[in-house]
Amino acid sequence: MLEPQFESALAHRAAPDTLSISMREISERGMIDLRGLATDKKFMSAVKSVLGFDLPKAPRASTSWGDLKALWLSPDQWLILCTRSKTNSLLAELNAALAKIHSLAVDVSDMRAIIRLEGESVRETLMKGSSLDLISDDYKAGTVRRMRFAEIAALLHVVEENVIDIYVFRSYAEYTWAFLTKAARKGAEVKLFKR
Amino acid sequence: MLVVTCPVCNASGDETDFHYGGQAHVRRPATTDPVNITDEDQRDYLFIRHNPKGLHFERWRCDRGCGKWFHAARDTVTMEFKATYGITELPPAELIKEAKGPWADYFKKRLKEKA
């Protein structure tokens, strides 16, 4: 039987040591795009019965328990994060719980590439490509934001003060990687307001 | 470059994070009665738009944000957004009152229908 060969978008990329931040691809994460109405109590409680916690209702918020996370994308859309190997079973559980409820859960684990950025200047590095005020209080740990980054669409997840995951569609992974390696190179750091 | 604020998710951003969707409150005749649509009705629906100097009503989409469409009332001279409101809603009453020309006529008609 054919053994499936797994190859993530940036499998061949390692960050050069000339960067002011650290940067790597996260490929071991499973992702489920979940649609349903936040106003639909049955939907919300069915999802809670599977995840063990409430989906976040506040814009740009995220909730989590263990290796499960739910990122708010829209009043009727969330991105559920899990360990990649558990994606199929989680999706099956969600579909079972949501069988009679208007919803749509899709495995999108391969649709986006995730790049983890770590370091004191991650926010300023991202601000070379994003018009958002990422050094403001709007972007505390846990915040999720879809945005325009450089010339493409991206999803930002503030994991910790100095740790940010950036999600881009898989086809743009190389572009994003190239942009970030250029923006984050040593010597080009920008420190805003003496942060 | 305008700053737009989405009334659905409250996110503010450059207008390039949003998508401008043309004039608001254009009614599609076929949705209500697909059979009796005159050529004039269809022409008005497809092509006839207001172009006011001053208060205008528009459609925008929170393109790079929550993805939702919404309505905005904007002054085309000062560029100020007077209000944003739901995509199925009419503007706030005070702005309906402020509306001039074809917009005033339109809202008068809509409010009459509602009543």
Add this chain to the structure above:
Amino acid sequence: MSTKPYRLAEGGSRIDRSRKVTFSFDGKDISGFAGDTLASAVLASGQKLFGRSFKYHRPRGLVGLGSEEMNALIGIGVGSRHEPNLRATQIEIFNGLSAESQNRWPSLKYDVGAINSKFSRFLPAGFYYKTFMWPKSFWKHVYEPFIRKAAGLGKAPEGRDPDTYEHMHVHADVIIVGGGIAGLTAAEAAASTGTKVLLCDENPVLGGIADLTAGMIDGECVADHAATVAARLAALPNVHILTRTTVVGHFHHNYLMAFERVGDHDPAILASGAPKHRLWKIRADKVVVATGALERPIAFANNDRPNIMLASAVRGLIGRYGVTPGSKGVVFTNNDDAYLTAFALKKAGVTVRVVDSRARPDGALVKRAIAEGIDVNLGSVISAVEGTSGVTAVKIAAYRRGQGRVITEKRVDCDFIAMSGGWNPALHLWCHNGGKIEFDDSLQSFRPKSHTDNIVAVGAANGTMSVEATLVEAQALGKKAKKFIVQEPERGASESLWFAPATGKYNEGNKHFIDFQNDVTAADLELAQREGYESVEHTKRYTTFGMATDQGKTSNLNGLGVISEATGKTIPEIGVTTFRPPYTPYSFGAIAGSLTNDLFLPVRRTPIFQWHSDHGAVFEPVGQWRRAYTYPQASESKHEAINREILCVRNKVGLLDASTLGKIEIKGPDAAEFLDRIYTNTFSTLKVGKCRYGLMMNELGFLSDDGVTARLADDHFIMHTTSGGADRIGAWLEEWLQTEWTNYKVFVTPVTEQWAQFAVAGPRARDVLSKLGPDFDISNEAFPHMSFKQGHFGGYPVRVYRISFSGEMSFEVATPANFGQGLWNAIMEAGDEFGLSAYGTEALHVLRAEKGYIVVGDESDGTVTPVDVGMEGMVSKKKPDFIGKRSLEQSFLKGPNRKQLVGLLTEDPTDVLPDGAYAVAAVKNKPPMEMIGQVTSTYMSPTLGRSIAMALIQNGRSRMGEVISFPLEGGKVMKATITDTVFYDKEGGRIHA
């Protein structure tokens, strides 16, 4: 040229006399001190000449002190690092800097183009417009070579720029533009309230012209006070200071662009990895314009000679760099401020006299000058300047306001002139986004009036010229104003002096320059008025006054003044020309930022991109995607490779990377009804597990997209769109659900990139897939054409669509993207024994054309209906409403003479019609000919051994068998017979194999 030492023995707040810096200017080594600008160092070396003027090639020297400089435009760096058109007054020198003057040939001193000056009476205002009307031959042989020599400032760099550039975004509560005394005070006041303050200044050092300003603040001189405030600001966490950063534009909702010269002044900074320039994109709640004021030149005869400078520039050269333009100067003024320059010169040991147009000035500074024994000529003007590459003497004449020409003159030897026609608030930023301004009689200038944005002007930018009032105004940015004790000289009134008369009139051999950079004289403006260019905007375009990089910084008011005197209208009646961004020019590098080379455009890669690349693929752009076009082997041409790939699919089996196809999951109780509204044909009748090809129109009734949709469950579909349409159609579906059919319970999730998708097509396709170990039956009976299955190929999860765009038996296999490369390799391996080959998009296009399948965007162009392409059968007659239905019924879309899609077979089977070729009703010797349609797709078909084409032809479907003509370039005419569009396997048996 004089070789006298122009560096004073002492003084120079900006320079470090212990650090010598050597650089080259026009190939000559010159040394200055650390802190010198190119302007100060070159002038100190004794060279007055910095460039030639744009039109007349007149010798030009320095005029200004900073970004207002309009003459001394310099190119720096060599080869690919060359950067033209920089102002010498802003270039900070460093060891090894290589600089050169511009717009001269063969050398600055001996310039052939200077002959233009002799012909100047042929180069009046509107010269270009007038010349275009002359006979063609005259233009080509006389004027064009002439202009080519004359025009063009600087030269382009050679080769790719090796430096890097970037953009940066920043948000602030308040942005202060300008770090002079007004800006510094405003910044400190604003910062005291805890808000985030961004302070930008174009100079390397904060303080603006505090060092050129007379007075004391709390016992400190203005410059020291500024330095103290700057130091306090630098320590505040809520203040971010950007120096060497010019705010070049102000746009809607307080969006600003600023240009930072990060590494221009020090090669070590560039070597450390920093970008050369950075473009800041700034968003601020409030903008404070503290851009100061610009000193006006005076329009007197030959006022452009080298060593005629603004009074403030002369003062700055002495104070900042310890440099004097000469040993004997004349200060020519209509205001008190220039007297400070006279004092500075006197203190530096330079002989100075003052020419003041005012008959009875009564300010403190004038009195002091007279008391100090300076020769002050009141009620006088400079009526003539002697010398061409410098100044040797001036004539001073008695002056009465309104006087057209002067009669009595006295001649005075001198080697430089410091002029001051008053100060204009720098209004550019205020006006970029529609700020209103008003004329202020006491200033003899415009000042800010009102603005729709949250923006204020403070200090000189607001027309507030006294230090004390500036401090009060700027402190309004804070909550509590501090009371400063300010001592400053009391100023007398100035009076307007738009034109200093000479012995002749405007156009009698005297050039009174208004716009130095564009070589526009008072006579040009006066002529424009006589020729009827009444609107100032017309005058601007006709004469080029206030255009280009100067943007009227020094020329605007003087120009208006001259027009005012020529027309008898007041300046407010004339109005101002529009100030456009940028305030000063900035580099192309900064505009591009980091988006160059591999980042120039985002390129989308499929999961198989690297394989394609490794296997010699030629790529083609499809939207932002790069798709494999064909895979030439060793010695194959592209054409041979395409033919091989086509025949491989027809005879054996081929493998295509179709991952770019749009894929959208659609689910909900109303999903089927929703699709019925989206597509022209019906999907509610589609059985679960089946696929159907669908057409989409826009509301105008024109084709917008097509693709195959499969039904996964009663309430669940997966839609395919074209590669280019994926994002658009995803958004389109959302738009209809959110804005029109809001009662529909349907969710739509685009999943294009989740899947790698491949077409396995050809007679041996099933044989290949069988070898992959499918866990479902793939026989024709169990898995017929237009059906769908999901399962596994070995360990690979797959969704398989039995659909065909090639006309052969075909399976489209989708697997999660990260498994894509693995499955692709497995298929290649399994297919080896069946002769499988990868095929690219061009082979695909020929294959589909042989079958007459349309491509939306080739066969349609946004004005083509489904009926036009012969697909009326797919437009439902039963469904009451779907997108575009009502428009399709409009008479003009139903009427006769619509172009209809047909096939074409050329008379000569080796003739391939050019793409887009026009068919005509009758061939004539030359156009115009009546066009009856155009070719939409055209190929040499290796399957048929002849060319084939599709075309949209008027009433084409009723003209089967007719021969039509295509006149081509070069007189050739191709003839082709109209046929139906299916050229191969008309019965369609092969897809069902």
